Amino acid sequence: MLAKYFNLSERRTSFKTEVVAGVTTFLTMAYIIFVNPNILSETGMDKNALIAVTCIVSAFATIAVGIFANAPVAMAPGMGLNAFFAYTLVIGSGGKVNWQTALGVVFLAGLFFLVLTLVGLRKKIVEAIPKSLIAAIAVGIGLFITFIGLQNMGI
Numbered sequence: 001m002l003a004k005y006f007n008l009s010e011r012r013t014s015f016k017t018e019v020v021a022g023v024t025t026f027l028t029m030a031y032i033i034f035v036n037p038n039i040l041s042e043t044g045m046d047k048n049a050l051i052a053v054t055c056i057v058s059a060f061a062t063i064a065v066g067i068f069a070n071a072p073v074a075m076a077p078g079m080g081l082n083a084f085f086a087y088t089l090v091i092g093s094g095g096k097v098n099w100q101t102a103l104g105v106v107f108l109a110g111l112f113f114l115v116l117t118l119v120g121l122r123k124k125i126v127e128a129i130p131k132s133l134i135a136a137i138a139v140g141i142g143l144f145i146t147f148i149g150l151q152n153m154g155i
Contacts, residue, residue: 006070018072025074032058032076039082039148043090043099080141083148 002008003015037050054077061075089102097105116122 006066021072022074029058029074029076032079035079036077036082038152039079039086040099043086043102045099079145083145087148 006018008014008018033051033054036054037047040050041047058074058076062073065071065073065075085102085106089105090097090099113122116125
């Protein structure tokens with residue numbers, strides 16, 4: 001039943017191969033279970049609750065992508081986005097914005113991007129961004145995360 005639903009034979013794979021790939025992907029991404037709560041707890045959120053929520057949301061999102069998109073893609077919080085949320089929106093505001101308000105802003109931004117996607121404008125905006133700028137943004141996010149990691153280690 002699973003093999004038929006996920007078209008395993010058409011994709012030249014097997015249930016065993018997919019399980020090994022899933023375990024490998026999980027082990028590669030498992031650091032997020034601990035890093036995400038460490039970053040977000042600096043805003044005042046409960047660290048234990050963040051660990052549970054990170055696991056639960058990642059599991060549900062990954063299962064949803066597997067079932068609805070029929071794609072073997074793992075979903076988890078983005079380290080660049082959570083660092084931006086914690087260190088720029090909340091901590092960077094100097095106490096002017098608490099984490100609850102910042103989450104409200106993130107929710108509204110999500111609705112805004114959903115509308116942009118539904119009307120087809122998001123795709124046009126993304127296509128208008130030069131590839132070099134996209135690469136530079138990715139490098140900048142990586143350097144930002146590295147900087148935060150080094151700061152957390154006291155370096």
